[in-house]
Amino acid sequence: MTKNEALINYSLRIGDTCLILGQRMSEWCSNGPTLEEDIAMTNISLDLIGQARTMLTYAGEIEGKGRTEDDFAYKRNEREYFNSLLSERPNGHFGDTVARNFLQSAYFYHFYNALISSKDNMLSAHATKSIKEVTYHLRHSAEWVIRLGDGTSESKEKIQNSFDEIWDFVGDLFETNEVDRLLLNEGISVDQTKIQQEWNSTVTEVLTKAGLTRPNDGYMQTGRLEAKHSEYLGHLLAEMQFLQRAYPDAKW
Amino acid sequence: MEGLTQSSKDEIWKILAEIPDPEIPVITIEELGVLRDLQINNNKIIVTITPTYTGCPAMKLFEDEIKNTLLQKGYSDVFVKLSYTPAWTTDWITDEAKEKLKNFGIAPPVKGTEDKGLLFSLNKKNIPCPRCNSLNTTLKNQFGSTACKALYFCDDCLEPFDYFKCF
Numbered sequence: 001m002t003k004n005e006a007l008i009n010y011s012l013r014i015g016d017t018c019l020i021l022g023q024r025m026s027e028w029c030s031n032g033p034t035l036e037e038d039i040a041m042t043n044i045s046l047d048l049i050g051q052a053r054t055m056l057t058y059a060g061e062i063e064g065k066g067r068t069e070d071d072f073a074y075k076r077n078e079r080e081y082f083n084s085l086l087s088e089r090p091n092g093h094f095g096d097t098v099a100r101n102f103l104q105s106a107y108f109y110h111f112y113n114a115l116i117s118s119k120d121n122m123l124s125a126h127a128t129k130s131i132k133e134v135t136y137h138l139r140h141s142a143e144w145v146i147r148l149g150d151g152t153s154e155s156k157e158k159i160q161n162s163f164d165e166i167w168d169f170v171g172d173l174f175e176t177n178e179v180d181r182l183l184l185n186e187g188i189s190v191d192q193t194k195i196q197q198e199w200n201s202t203v204t205e206v207l208t209k210a211g212l213t214r215p216n217d218g219y220m221q222t223g224r225l226e227a228k229h230s231e232y233l234g235h236l237l238a239e240m241q242f243l244q245r246a247y248p249d250a251k252w
Numbered sequence: 253m254e255g256l257t258q259s260s261k262d263e264i265w266k267i268l269a270e271i272p273d274p275e276i277p278v279i280t281i282e283e284l285g286v287l288r289d290l291q292i293n294n295n296k297i298i299v300t301i302t303p304t305y306t307g308c309p310a311m312k313l314f315e316d317e318i319k320n321t322l323l324q325k326g327y328s329d330v331f332v333k334l335s336y337t338p339a340w341t342t343d344w345i346t347d348e349a350k351e352k353l354k355n356f357g358i359a360p361p362v363k364g365t366e367d368k369g370l371l372f373s374l375n376k377k378n379i380p381c382p383r384c385n386s387l388n389t390t391l392k393n394q395f396g397s398t399a400c401k402a403l404y405f406c407d408d409c410l411e412p413f414d415y416f417k418c419f
Binding site for chain 2: 044046047054122133136140
């Protein structure tokens with residue numbers, strides 16, 4: 001594997017996770033529990049899709065075969081997507097969305113914080129810009145985790161169940177392979193072990209504040225690095241890619 | 253067009269500096285800090301802008317607006333370049349522009365608020381209401397009508413207002 005191949009894959013991992021979570025959040029549009037939350041979730045979706053655009057465009061530039069952000073988003077199959085398994089989890093009820101977003105945003109927060117020091121100028125610039133947005137996302141979901149955990153007995157039970165249900169998928173966030181090792185040596189990628197420690201402390205802090213029990217780290221589902229996904233990604237792509245699949249190269 | 257000189261560069265900058273923000277027409281793209289650089293290379297005009305937010309839907313509008321405005325003034329060979337470093341920050345919005353935002357009904361970003369970088373927005377400084385200047389205001393939603401705004405409510409004049417959040 002060359003450095004460029006690794007860098008393309010690394011950019012796709014970031015871009016794909018942003019895109020898929022952004023698409024998930026857009027599904028809340030007009031379905032939010034309150035108008036304010038509807039607006040908040042679609043704003044978060046917009047930020048994530050913006051971050052995805054930067055990273056997918058960058059992957060295309062390094063690849064140098066003329067693939068655009070749209071080619072990456074609309075013309076790849078499930079097994080070519082490198083998003084986290086967590087990001088493709090269905091929205092469920094509001095608490096499920098809050099739990100998923102909190103765990104993913106806490107990851108992005110610490111990930112971007114470290115990526116700012118990347119020797120790759122584009123990744124560093126992207127991280128510097130995106131962390132400002134992710135800070136708002138993390139704060140939004142963390143405050144909701146606390147509000148629901150510290151709320152009524154029903155809200156507490158529901159959000160606890162949301163975390164219990166989704167916990168199998170957090171291990172996937174920290175998996176590494178040859179791409180990470182190659183880029184880490186070049187000072188381009190981040191040290192996932194360090195991210196995991198920081199992520200753990202943020203997650204524990206918020207769950208404790210919320211009066212929730214942190215689920216045990218047991219068997220973890222993985223697959224992100226090999227583009228192996230849960231049953232949910234295919235359905236998501238079918239909807240997201242419908243227009244380009246049915247009418248290839250259709251333009252506005 | 254004949255060769256572009258330093259004086260045409262100044263003139264082009266003046267034209268660019270007057271282009272209004274498509275969402276907030278009272279301030280210009282220069283005052284907002286989006287317009288970063290202008291280069292003239294072999295009679296090609298290269299305008300550098302920086303995105304406010306990664307998902308800002310106005311970026312395409314900025315680009316179109318720049319090209320159209322220059323075309324109307326007779327400049328056709330225009331390229332718009334996106335630059336990501338240094339990352340845009342609300343600190344670049346000039347004081348004059350902040351005043352204009354306020355008069356437009358949008359509370360300008362307040363330096364030193366805990367907007368930036370914190371996990372919890374506890375003990376936050378209140379944002380003054382752009383209508384009655386009261387500090388007795390409440391954050392209703394960290395995410396507002398556009399990516400750059402939060403929704404506040406004034407507990408004195410009882411009006412909701414937009415706050416341009418710190419980035």
